[in-house]
Amino acid sequence: MSILFECEYKGQRYAGVGVPAPGDTHVLHRVTEGQVRAAVIAARGPEAVLAAVTEGAETVEVTIGDPELRFLPPLLPTSTNNALVNGFMGTHRSKFDHDPSPDEEFTPPNYYQKGFGSWLRMPDEPLITPADPIWLIEEPEVALVYVNDDDGVPHYAGYTFGNDLNDIGVHLKNPWAWTPYAKLCETSLAPWLFLDEPPRTVTGRVTIERDGAPAWEGDFSCGGDSLYQRVEDMTAYVLSHPILRQPGLVNYLLLGADKATYHDGFRIEDGDRMVIDVSSHGVVLANPVQYGQAATTDSRRTASR
Structure with missing residues (x-):
């Protein structure tokens, strides 16, 4: 299964792949407001959506459970x-x-x-x-x-x-x-x-x-x-x-x-x-x-x- 999520971290919007477990470190990809929605409209198939969101994006590693991390x-x-x-x-x-x-x-x-x-x-x-x-x-x-x-x-x-x-x-x-x-x-x-x-x-x-x-x-x-x-x-x-x-x-x-x-x-x-x-x-x-x-x-x- 291909799974995508969006979140806010330190006032910025990010996307991640998969279902992270509490306490794990997870890589987040910087996205702009509407970027994931645009990828869904433009892309054909799950892999294309994931690629449009993650490829070439600025990344940050975050511990799941960090109080500054909020899922959307x-x-x-x-x-x-x-x-x-x-x-x-x-x-x-x-x-x-x-x-x-x-x-x-x-x-x-x-x-x-x-x-x-x-x-x-x-x-x-x-x-x-x-x-x-x-x-x-x-x-x-x-x-x-x-x-x-x-x-x-x-x-x-x-x-x-x-x-x-x-x-x-x-x-x-x-x-x-x-x-x-x-x-x-x-x-x-x-x-x-x-x-x-x-x-x-x-x-x-x-x-x-x-x-x-x-x-x-x-x-x-x-x-x-x-x-x-x-x-x-x-x-x-x-x-x-x-x-x-x-x-x-x-x-x-x-x-x-x-x-x-x-x-x-x-x-x-x-x-x-x-x-x-x-x-x-x-x-x-x-x-x-x-x-x-x-x-x-x-x-x-x-x-x-």
């Missing part, structure tokens, strides 16, 4: 925030009572827009929720990354993995209308961009830690073979909409999640640590949960004329 979501345009986090719901076969037939007509799954790319959080950063969630649920998902060229044509860059934390309790109170409210929790994303086609098989295990000890564990799958709809149909449909084809826009498309803690009757609480071990791909994504502050009187005040 793949391709995130930090200077313009021209990025959107969006995704699909109810996509897994585990949530259907039958398998699709080969000649079944494509029906688009439910879709949502989570927020701006700057709302994404990296591994080990806390994920902020509403102050009084009803029933939180972790959602390990494949996240496809696309960048639009100057004509608005989407170019597939690769995939990574995310945790689409949300309040399923709000969703269940009014499934037809309140899902956007349920999604108003921060989302974490792994910085590692796999420069390959969307994965067919992704497996792993979720552990919810409470007070430093496992409180719940369960397996998950989120590759294309676990989905009811075909990934190609899902992405082609949603990216056909002009509003998602604006020049320069980076799209993070979350493909949906398997059954999780909620389906086992477990409630995630403030301070719990969610550990998503994507064992099939050697990626661990861990984030603590942090309840947000309650709204103040001023923030609830209705504007008057």
